[in-house]
Amino acid sequence: MSEPSPLDHPVVSERAFHPRPQTAEPTRWINVGPCELGCFVQTVDPHAGWVLYFHGNGELAAECDRLLADLFIDSGVNVCFAEYRGYGGSGGEPTLTGMLPDGEQIVRAMGVPADRIVAFGRSLGSLYTIELARRLPDLAGLVLESGIAELAALWRLEDRMRQIGRTPTDLAEALSRDFDHERKLAGYQGPVLVLHSEGDVLVEPWHARKLHAWAGGSRKRLALLPHGNHNSILFANAQAYVSELRAFLTECGVTTRSATGGAD
Numbered sequence: 001m002s003e004p005s006p007l008d009h010p011v012v013s014e015r016a017f018h019p020r021p022q023t024a025e026p027t028r029w030i031n032v033g034p035c036e037l038g039c040f041v042q043t044v045d046p047h048a049g050w051v052l053y054f055h056g057n058g059e060l061a062a063e064c065d066r067l068l069a070d071l072f073i074d075s076g077v078n079v080c081f082a083e084y085r086g087y088g089g090s091g092g093e094p095t096l097t098g099m100l101p102d103g104e105q106i107v108r109a110m111g112v113p114a115d116r117i118v119a120f121g122r123s124l125g126s127l128y129t130i131e132l133a134r135r136l137p138d139l140a141g142l143v144l145e146s147g148i149a150e151l152a153a154l155w156r157l158e159d160r161m162r163q164i165g166r167t168p169t170d171l172a173e174a175l176s177r178d179f180d181h182e183r184k185l186a187g188y189q190g191p192v193l194v195l196h197s198e199g200d201v202l203v204e205p206w207h208a209r210k211l212h213a214w215a216g217g218s219r220k221r222l223a224l225l226p227h228g229n230h231n232s233i234l235f236a237n238a239q240a241y242v243s244e245l246r247a248f249l250t251e252c253g254v255t256t257r258s259a260t261g262g263a264d
Helices: 010-016 061-074 102-110 125-135 157-163 168-178 181-186 205-214 238-251
Strands: 028-031 036-042 050-054 078-082 117-122 141-145 192-197 220-225
Touching: 010 157, 028 102, 036 061, 036 102, 050 061, 050 102, 050 125, 061 078, 078 102, 102 117, 102 125, 117 125, 125 141, 125 181, 141 238, 157 168, 181 205, 192 205, 192 238, 205 220, 220 238
Parallel strands: 050 078, 050 117, 117 141, 141 192, 192 220
Antiparallel strands: 028 036, 036 078
16 A cells, blocks of 8 residues: 555645535535535536536635536536535545545546536646546646646645655655646647636746646647736636636537627
């Protein structure tokens, strides 16, 4: 049995994750092996494709369902808001590497071919979106919003490794093994949309530039939006954000013809 990753130590998890109890009853329970995840599903058309949405570390799938479902439904695409272990009504405990297989398990449970799914990762969710692209390279597309290129730049990880008696080398090896986003994205040839606020000070815009540069395919777009910050990127740039997203979903071929027009 392999040694647990130092990235899954509670000292790291308590900084990386901020789980909260559920605020609404999940509409879809998905078994990922050690636990069940309480996800939220909204459908517009059985013939349309899907967005599989992975949220940020301080958010809940229930909140995303309440605030964002209409954005996707009005864009003519079905959506599944994935929940993390330990968040909302989900069982288990969230850990960085322990949750890496969960996205693929969710896709299997959905019963939808990968080429009919756009994986969408916001902030922390970008880790699991990029991993899903590694596991399922036939995905119809990737959206990386306020995404993380280099995990080492966040959460003072070197300090946290010292707290548990691990070295910078241990950290570098763990990150290289499980979160080498340059390698993972290089292997994905599908379309990629990178959305980022120029005013983001939590995950700075250089992350977006690297993610865009690393994407292996030729159909990739970097949209650096001028207003807002890490948590207000959508609402501060509503018209441009929605325009970018809808154009991308159409390019990926996952929307139904019933999609409505631009942002209000």
